[in-house]
Amino acid sequence: MSRTERDRRTADRTSASATQERGDGAGGATPPSADAAFTALLEDSAEELYERAPCGYLSTLMDGTVARINGTLLDWLGMTREEVVSRKSFTDLLTVGGRLYYETHVSPLLRLRGEVNGVAMELRQPDGRLPVLVSATVKKGGDGQPLLIRITLFDARDRRAYEAELLRGKLAAEQARVRAEEDRTRLQSALAVLQRSLLPTELPRVPGMEVAAHYHAASRDQLGGDFYDLFPVDGSRWAFFLGDVCGKGPEAAAVTSLVRYTLRAAALHDPTPEAALTTLNTVLHERYTSSDPRYCTAVFGLLRPLPGEGGFEVELASGGHPPALVARRGGEVEALSTPGGLLVGVLPTAGFATARTVLYPGDTVLLHTDGLTEARTGADRALYGDAALRSFTRDQAPTSAPALVDALTDLLHGFGDGLGDDTAVLALGVPAHEADTATAPSPSSRIRRDLRATTGENNQ
Amino acid sequence: MDVRRRNNVIVTGRADGPVLVLAHGFGCDQEMWRLVVPVLAAEYRLVLFDYVGCGRSDRASWSEARYQSLDGYALDVVEVCAELGLERATLVGHSVSAMIGVRAARLAPERIGSLVMLAPSPRYVDDEGYRGGFSREDIDELLGSLEANHLGWSATAAPLIMGNPDRPELADELERSFCATDPAVARVFARATFLSDSRSELPGVTVPTLVARCADDAIAPPEVADHVHAAVPGSRLVTLEAAGHCPQLSAPEATAEAIGEFVRAVAR
Incomplete structure (x- = not known):
């Protein structure tokens, strides 16, 4: 208690000198009305200022025992001075959570730093609890020994209610973010499944040929409209197609699905390219309305092995699609031009031109969608273009279907965000003779690797 | 990962003295x-560290999976001891670190030769036939207090402060950051501490143990220390005339004296 008395004397000295200072300043020029107000203020004794301060105020010994407490705080606590002074520790006035927090955080801070500011705590009251903001300083003796802790408490009901609302809002936002993230993941995986259903899971093995394909999905949140397929139509012939449905999203995907299965069914009935595209045109046009004008571009082809030479005859028709390229063994690149082929599904009757060629060992035919040639490249974001694709293909010679698709996959990755659209490429080639490809892996393993790469891309 | 950096390990004191590893509890840091430290440094080699997530440790090494159980913190102790090649060191564990020390001694008996438990409690929540001093609701209230007080914590300043103990230009931030813990880390440490039950670990303690309780401790009441003393085979019990839960702050001389007396007795 001697420390307490010392503190009280100190406090009285301090307030006396403060009063003195105000007395000195009060003389002379102050107008009468302000003077009256000031006189009233002077009557507010230091004791009154302490007791009725608009905040709780108490002093404790270093062990927390309350040594002095003001009337405001006693009112908040609903206790008498006799019940508190020397009998209670500051932490007894707090809720248990606050007491734990005081012992683990506030007390060490006071010992080591001498002060804490604005700690949120709750006072126990007879009929509940009062949120307060607590600040405290340690008073030290002349020898640096800590003597007392002075603590002020401000009523923080409004502030804490506001903070609680902020915290609730933050929590709700966080939960919403997590939910949105989950929804997006679910949507993406559903889209990935749908997208895969529009493409063959793997390309079939075509005896005497190497085949490879790659699909680049521009967005994980959007279904693309590009498609391709390769399948046997009878004991010796194989049909293939590649195309691009106008638009994106679920509606385009529905049309893509329709296109794929229509072409497959049509090929079973009559596999000649012109007939297959004509059937597709009829089916799509029947669906075509002014409110949902869906159409596509497509190349449809038929492969027939040539007896003896190891070559294949290719017959293909195109409806509004960029021409297929043939990369010859010697490095020449030709476009298989099909002039006059119309968009599929726009007009009730449409004509499709047919082109033919023969693939000899070392030759490869390449089909692509315009995502590739319409990619933006370089600093000026120029279109990649048909000429560049031809030149690129020429530079790959001598090549094979898997090697060409590998090279194009790298090219597409190199476009980065310049590649804005979905892109499909399909290559069909006749392997060069053994003597020419002694260092290359076997055709079948290269196809498998390619299919893995393709599947992986779709999964992204 | 460099354990010294990860746990902000500081070695000080007498280089050839007996080794004391000082493990801080929940709340602040080393x-x-x-x-x-100044009282013990003349006689002992002192190893100080921060648990991962606390003080100036490497926050990036923290994961909820590891630090949601006291075993994760015990692993920190063992890894710090192994990094320094300590053998038969005395682990001085304050508060929850007393029970972390019990686990560490079980994990690496060759490294930890004796335990000093400052203000220990094996379980804070009351149980049938056991009085820890707190109810489950009390602990939830503490978690609420943590939520309401991010003392000195600033998500933007934290990356600068943590893991950069050697940058003097950060002195102001360092001073302000004392006791500042990432709210997520504090929440997980608080739950690991106050919802743990180490009572079944105590009979398995095989190393010499000092139970040092505080005379007036709102977190670990005297009867809890009695329980620990009774449960740890051959343990000694002392009562420190220290106010509150942190005798190393309120009575550093008495605390150092009790530690020294015990270490000398064990050495004999």
Whole structure:
């Protein structure tokens, strides 16, 4: 208690000198009305200022025992001075959570730093609890020994209610973010499944040929409209197609699905390219309305092995699609031009031109969608273009279907965000003779690797 | 990962003295030992560290999976001891670190030769036939207090402060950051501490143990220390005339004296 008395004397000295200072300043020029107000203020004794301060105020010994407490705080606590002074520790006035927090955080801070500011705590009251903001300083003796802790408490009901609302809002936002993230993941995986259903899971093995394909999905949140397929139509012939449905999203995907299965069914009935595209045109046009004008571009082809030479005859028709390229063994690149082929599904009757060629060992035919040639490249974001694709293909010679698709996959990755659209490429080639490809892996393993790469891309 | 950097390990004191590893409890960091270090440094080699997530440790090494159980913190102790090649060191564990020490001694008996438990409690929540001093609701209230007080914590300043103990230009931030813990880390440490039950670990303690309780401790009441003393085979019990839960701050001389007396007795 001697420390307490010392503190009280100190406090009285301090307030006396403060009063003195105000007395000195009060003389002379102050107008009468302000003077009256000031006189009233002077009557507010230091004791009154302490007791009725608009905040709780108490002093404790270093062990927390309350040594002095003001009337405001006693009112908040609903206790008498006799019940508190020397009998209670500051932490007894707090809720248990606050007491734990005081012992683990506030007390060490006071010992080591001498002060804490604005700690949120709750006072126990007879009929509940009062949120307060607590600040405290340690008073030290002349020898640096800590003597007392002075603590002020401000009523923080409004502030804490506001903070609680902020915290609730933050929590709700966080939960919403997590939910949105989950929804997006679910949507993406559903889209990935749908997208895969529009493409063959793997390309079939075509005896005497190497085949490879790659699909680049521009967005994980959007279904693309590009498609391709390769399948046997009878004991010796194989049909293939590649195309691009106008638009994106679920509606385009529905049309893509329709296109794929229509072409497959049509090929079973009559596999000649012109007939297959004509059937597709009829089916799509029947669906075509002014409110949902869906159409596509497509190349449809038929492969027939040539007896003896190891070559294949290719017959293909195109409806509004960029021409297929043939990369010859010697490095020449030709476009298989099909002039006059119309968009599929726009007009009730449409004509499709047919082109033919023969693939000899070392030759490869390449089909692509315009995502590739319409990619933006370089600093000026120029279109990649048909000429560049031809030149690129020429530079790959001598090549094979898997090697060409590998090279194009790298090219597409190199476009980065310049590649804005979905892109499909399909290559069909006749392997060069053994003597020419002694260092290359076997055709079948290269196809498998390619299919893995393709599947992986779709999964992204 | 460099354990010294990860746990902000500081080695000080007498280089050839017996080794004391000082493990801070829940709340602050190795600064808790600031007043007792000068008293012990003349006689002992002192190893100070921050648990991962606390003080100036490497926050990036923290994961909820590891630090939601006291075993994760015990692994920190063992890894710090292994990094320094310590053998038969005395682990001085304050508060929850007393029970972390029990686990560490079980994990690496060759490294930890004796235990000093400052203000220990094996279980804070009351149980049938056991009085820890707190109810489950009390602990939830503490978690609420943590939520409401991010003392000195600033998500933007934290990356600068943590893991950069050697940058003097950060002195102001360091001073302000004392006791500042990432709210997520504090929440997980608080739950690991106050919802743990180490009572079944105590009979398995095989190393010499000092139970040092505080005379007036709102977190670990005297009867809890009695329980620990009774359960740990051959343990000694002392009562420190220290106010509150942190005797190394409120009575550093008495705390150092009790530790020294015990270490000398064990050595004999």
